[in-house]
Amino acid sequence: MAAPDYVPNDTAVADRHYVSPPRRPQPWLADRPGELIEGQPMGAGLGVPGPDQGYALRLARRFEDRLLLSPGESAEDAIAGCVGVALKRAASFGRAPVGVDLEVAFRVFGFLPPDPDESLVAWRKELFAGVSHSHHYAEARHLVGLVPESVLRLPPSEIEAACAADRSKLLTHQ
Template sequence: MAAPDYVPNETAVADRHYVSPPRRPQPWVADRPAELTDGQPTGDGLGVPGPDQGYALRLARRFEGQMLMAPGEQTADAIAGCVGVALKRAASFGRAPVSADLEVAFRVFGFLPPAPDELLLAWRKELFAGISHPHHYAEARRLAGLVPEAVLRLPPGEVEAACDAVRADLLTRR
């Protein structure tokens, strides 16, 4: 039954749930002070951005029981130093970190079997000392820069063979 004419009928307004905002006549432009208009900046100390980088810390915990630690070395220092290397590897492929990235990083510095030689242990102990402390960010960035990108691009199975030559080069750059 229809309502009489004197009864207000606003059903058309009540049925509308969404109203789009008014159209903007001007296009949006990046004109705020902190906008990156020329893309991601590059240079020393800026790193390589990549997606979901925090996941590398969770993946690193899986390696804690397998790591070869010398007396006086801290697992937290090894993880903090190698996570930067793993993130550099993952970002060079344009993806989030995976276990293979951490495996490569730990193998380069001799934290995974086979056991490293005494020279590498002494160098590594000095290089990784206290690096897990937040004030040692610059040292962690420098450590990530020590590993050549050619080594980072290798599959995990080929890294061990390449590490002997790379380690000798790294040890001479001290």
């Protein structure tokens, strides 16, 4: 149906297509204040950078109902402490976190089967207490440092077997 005569109809505007902007003669330089010129900074407390790390929190919620918690332990603390370990594992492979990373982290600390012994539960209860609170970042980073990267790079089946045999060999200090 044709438009009435009083309706503006500029067909020249509708026939236009995208045109890229003119070429910039000067090269792009990393000269803004937040640019990392020397590369990713490394050091104590800076963690291990990796892509899409926030997704680990969503994945961790899938394990919440399966966690082996003793009286006095909270799922929030277990998740907050183990997410950092899972992120360290994912970043060591240069990828975003997946469910296996969280499974490994929870299993190493005895939050997933095989059932942990009483000494591990007493030890982790003290270590994980309050870690979910934002003021306990240093304690959460300490938990990440307890699991060496060589352990995190093991296949999940080997970690499960090591947990059944002697879980303390997977941690640097206990």
